[in-house]
Amino acid sequence: MKDTPRHFTTQLAVIGSGIAGFAASIFALNRKIAIAQVGNSGALAYTTGYLDLIGKRNDAVVSDPWQALAKLRESEPKHPLSRVDAGDIQRAFTEFTDFLGACGLAYSAPGAGNITALTPVGTLKQTLCVPATMAAGPRALTANSPCVIVDFKGLKGFSGVELAANLRERWPQLTTQRIGFPGMERGEIYPEVMARALEVATTREQLAEALNAVAGTATVIGVPAILGMHRPDQVRAELKRLTGREIFEIPTMPPSVPGIRLRELFQQVLPQKGVSLIPQQKVTSLSFDGDGATLALRDAFGPIRIHAQAVILATGRFLSGGLDAHPAGIREHLLDLPVTQAADRADWYRARYTDPRGHPINSAGIEVDDSFRPLTREGRRYHERLFSAGVILAHQDWIRGRSGAGIAIATAFKAVTEAERFLAGRQAMFPGAPPVQCH
Ligand SMILES: Cc1cc2nc3c(=O)[nH]c(=O)nc-3n(C[C@H](O)[C@H](O)[C@H](O)COP(=O)(O)OP(=O)(O)OC[C@H]3O[C@@H](n4cnc5c(N)ncnc54)[C@H](O)[C@@H]3O)c2cc1C
Structure with a gap:
């Protein structure tokens, strides 16, 4: 009996409970999409609480992230932030911080310029909110x-x-x-x-x-x-x-109270608003068929299966387990999606730790098309139901760019917009699609 899986049926499954995963759930909730979210503890408790968009570029301090974004589009068109409309990025930050404020954790609204904020050691950093x-x-x-x-x-x-x-x-x-x-x-x-x-x-x-x-x-x-x-x-x-x-x-050194606050707020508020949140668990397999996607996982009460019409993969990089580094190369953990990376392990790092160009390993990640659907080795969509968001995406070094939350929030907004479009298309084609259920 204990091993009979409990089944959830939902419209959108979000895998990951970092800023990207939670932002995706918030955006989907605001669009009245039924959501199940699964995530293990990740980098969230480490964050300072600041929400960065672009704080540095080419090793120089950025005071106007919107101008930096325009330049980024020209020089790094594959960067995930270059692939989201600036207006959408602004809307995403506003929607995210408004949600936090409404839940009792007020944030400054995204402004025209960066804020010069203090770090735990008394250096200064540029952040948006x-x-x-x-x-x-x-x-x-x-x-x-x-x-x-x-x-x-x-x-x-x-x-x-x-x-x-x-x-x-x-x-x-x-x-x-x-x-x-x-x-x-x-x-x-x-x-x-x-x-x-x-x-x-x-x-x-x-x-x-x-x-x-x-x-x-x-x-x-x-x-x-x-x-x-x-x-x-x-x-x-x-x-x-x-x-x-x-x-x-x-902010203090990690783990930090502002990060734990965010995690506890999401874990408390999202279920109250109807999200089926399964915290502290990892999805062990994800498969697709003609009817949708199936996520398999297990909690203290036994196996769980989640059947979803669409999935957002927001599993982060190495710290959170979205990517694994092996002697033979870097792998995406759940679906073995191809990972863009240096051709040889010897090229993961440059000789000097402080090299201003950064290290190639910190830009490794998965490829997506313009609808933020992951791509196969052949450059085709892995599945029309699969979308991705957050720092698992290739072509960005969020630590050097001081853009962790920005990449997470902006790409979650884009992935949810595209997932919503897909779900609306399915609804139009199959008006009798089953309602959201948990049994
Ligand atoms: C020390 C530190 C300080 C930071 N400071 C800042 C800052 O000042 N400003 C800023 O903007 N950002 C900061 N960040 C970055 C920020 O916290 C996030 O790391 C970043 O925004 C990326 O978010 P993400 O959701 O894409 O990935 P992550 O936060 O890495 O989340 C990935 C999630 O996926 C889950 N996961 C992985 N595999 C599975 C699976 N199979 N099934 C289910 N779940 C899975 C993980 O458990 C985790 O919850 C900081 C990060 C760190 C580590």
Whole structure:
């Protein structure tokens, strides 16, 4: 009995629960497409929370990502961002951040230019959208406001002294202080535990008192990203009220609270909105026939089969398991799709780690056509029902381009648009198509 599969029938199956997978589910939900999503834990918990579009190009800092996008189209037409209309990219970011805001995790809207944001070590990076909890930091930096960075005894990987030293020239009015975190004054402490503790009013009151005791004449206080897990905007607003000063977060080293916040929000909200979300699991096989696609996987209760009319593959690269690197070459894990890569393993990396051109392995990935359907070795569509999104796509080095979330969100938008077109075509051809079911 335990091995009798449970069957789900849906319109769209999304494989992957990184930013691309979750963005695809959000876009599909907004288009009233029935969705099942499966994903193991991936890179999401590592992200800073910033949503980058293009932060660097040819090793130079980019302040206008839209202009950089226009240049990218000319120089790298195969780059996934070059293959999505700029208006659609803007719409995708707006739809994604609006959804987060409506679910209680406010983000700045995508603007005309990049925001200069702080990294955990006090360097600066260019990004398109920042969580509302972090927005006061870039503003205070630009205004050179009197600001104190407060770090905590026992918290590793976040040093106010390091931040202030690296930012001294840009931000002369920046100082730093170290305090104990309320109730965790001894031993090692962790951002996730601190964030959950700040969901409690008493901890917030005690922290506000401790912050005020060291803030001196500073009008702005920067802290590591610990301002609550589920209601960070409220936690920040209350600390602002209690201290009478502007408060902002700075991302910490991974795993980071802003990434965990995103993951927990998606896992909580999407099922409430009707997505059949199967978290912490991997699809072990994906097959297609005339009726649709079948995904096979297993959870603690036994095997599961998902029958879908269309599938979006958003399984990421090496860290998340979408691609595997073997001595003989790089392989796509689920369907053995051809992977564009250097001809020889010896060419994966350049001799110098800091080579400004980057390393060829970081641009490996699968090929898609203009409808974001993966291609076979012969250059044909793998299947009309299969679409792909995210950093599994070839011809981009998202780390060098500072474009991780941008590639994920833009290509998810495109893949969902194309999947919707396909599903609408099927509906027109087969008006009696079965409704979405779970049994
Ligand atoms: C340390 C770090 C910091 C980052 N900082 C930033 C930042 O500041 N700004 C920014 O814009 N981006 C940042 N990113 C990038 C961002 O988090 C994403 O990695 C990126 O947007 C790619 O998203 P993705 O969904 O395509 O892939 P991933 O995030 O890699 O997600 C792939 C998903 O597919 C799942 N998967 C794989 N195989 C299967 C299978 N067989 N069945 C089911 N699921 C499967 C994985 O478990 C995972 O959930 C950072 C990433 C890292 C690692």
